[in-house]
Amino acid sequence: MKLVYRNINKDSSGQITLIPEDGEDMWHAYNLVQPGDSLRSTTLRKVQSESSTGSVGSNRVRTTLTIAIESIDFDSQACVLHVKGRNIQENQYVKMGAYHTLDLEPNRKFVLAKKCWDTVHLDRINVACDPTQNADVAAVVMQEGLAHVCLVLSSMTLVRAKIETQIPRKRRGNAQQHDKGVEKFFDSVMQAIIRHINFEVVKCVILASPGFVKDQFHDFLMSQAVKTDNRLIIDNKSKFICVHASSGFKHSLKEALLDPSVASRLSDTKATAEIKALQDFYKTLQHEPDKACYGLKQIEKASASDAIDVLMITDMLLRSLDIALRTKLVKIVDQVKDSGGVVRVFSSMHVSGEQLGQLTGVAGILRFAVPGMSDSEDSSSEED
Template sequence: MKLIHRNITKDSSGQVTLIAEDGEDMWHAYNIIQAGDSLRSSTVRKVQSESNTGSSTSSRVRTTLTITVKTLDFDSKGCVLRVKGRNIVENQFVKMGAYHTLDLEPNRKFTLAKKCWDSVVLDRIGTACDPSQNSDVAAVVMQEGIAHVCLVLASMTLVRAKIEMHIPRKRKGSSQQHDKGVERFFESVMQAILRHVNFDVVKCVLIASPGFVKDQFHEYMFDYAAKIDNRLLLDNKPKFLLVHASSGFKHSLKEVLSDPAVVARLSDTKAAEEIRVLEHFYKMLQLEPDKAYYGEKEVFQASESQAIDTLLICDGLLRTHDVAKRKRLIAVVDSVRENGGTVRVFSSMHITGEQLTQLTGIAAILRFPVPDLTDDESSDDDSS
């Protein structure tokens, strides 16, 4: 993300001009723009014009519009953010108050104005504009006949290719058809890696599967690369890491990223840090349940007692249209930081964010037990 201009006043109002450069930046934009904000960007509008003879023609013109945001929709596959709202600045093609949808896409400049820029949104812009945050990882989770090629970005997991192929079974006395099927499958997976993995950016490519499928694929790929002298694969061979997975489906990526060898290799990435924090929370929930809680009511109470050491919150929760609820959540985030705690904002487009969402989207690891929380839990148990 490129920050072109920033003008935020002491009362926290103001505007910023940004350019989203890739799909992950579009996800950041989706979390930065909120209903009620003012958004200015170029767009294409269909215009009807009438000639002297009374005949009408339509043409598409490019113009710049400023709208008050009503709704947002993020298309993760096309990396397009559709923002719908009413026009609030006079324009020769669009009437004041008319509805229009701005399609934001990579490399299109936009200016966003807010009445109040809160700490979470400003942190998000800081993260998006810091190149050191974009430490990307690629992963291939596979089993015989199915594979998912994914990009594990700092804030989201994108499935870039899904390969499904029927592989004939081995027959008694002959495995020729089976071997040909496996070879075709491996060829398709390799081509997907070459098409979707940018080795200039990616630090590590994880190949994960049950059994020996990963080993067989790895051997096939580098035998093929040596045969045709594919320097891209051969030069980046040290980036490949073979890991066990229970299946070739996307959900297996969570266990892959939890593997100690993977965690050590990716120790400086945001994705690995989120895995560590979530694993620590689950461990606390088992071993010291009076110091690990999830749910808004419990976390808000713990925050009032200044007991939170680590706050885990999903960005989906922060996108709420309920202004009062968002203010309460931001107040908890600010309070935890002011009291020396750590705040981890999880992406709902990431495996870890999906898990946290299943736990209400908010959780906390406490410095010390909060008696009121334990008492409330006990009284609830008694009443049931």
């Protein structure tokens, strides 16, 4: 998704201009567009005209319309969003107040205006417009004195940092200088990894090099993480994998990605991550039922106590036309994030999203048991 223009006021009202580029972007658009918003885009309109001889004909003209949205329909097969509403701006072909349907599709620019852009909407825009948010794989391609820190996307590779350091050659009598140079180089690479890799998204970090450089760096990285108690590296230790590459230049990444040990790691996707989260919830519900909850009443109670470690919610629930309900859900999402919890928005297009939808659409794994939670169990299932 391309972000063309963004103007959000202090009261959270404003408009954003976007260009969806593929089917996934259309799904993001479907989750952004809501009744009550206004939408501006180009469209074809059938116009009747009368000739000088009195004959009447019709032709289709392209024009730009702004409508107040009343209903939305998403055709997932054609990746087209049909948005119906009344025209709210003067147009030579369409009367004010007349109904029209705007069809949004990939590579067609649109302007979406809302009275309130809440944090859930803005988070979705950040994810859709920042390709690094969708980068499942990171890689450090290196050789002595040269390293490229990359994010691997489905359609391209982004180089986030290039580290070049002059390292004295290892000769008799200057081994200490050489070792210091290598340590300085490794430290620069480590800082680049911490700065540029989002470990919440990335599921595999490839360390690739000729010879033993990758192994030496891996040992340095882990020992430094332990010395400085860097939880980011320690907690994600299992995501690092060392493979061979012929050089530290970007083009060597291709051979690293073909390594069988890397291919096995890449079988995991966002969808399977959602399934694992749901499995963890069911396990908790079975073995530690006091640390699992579902339904709006229970989730509200747990959120008020800052007890939610993992919140799972369907995008379908977040598309609710009930403004009061949506406001309540957004507040819970914000509370969980503020308390250091993880929020997973499940896609209703995946099996895991359907399963969660059958379980009221919202569930949570708790850090600790919340007293009186069972009192709200019955009412939560009735409400949702």
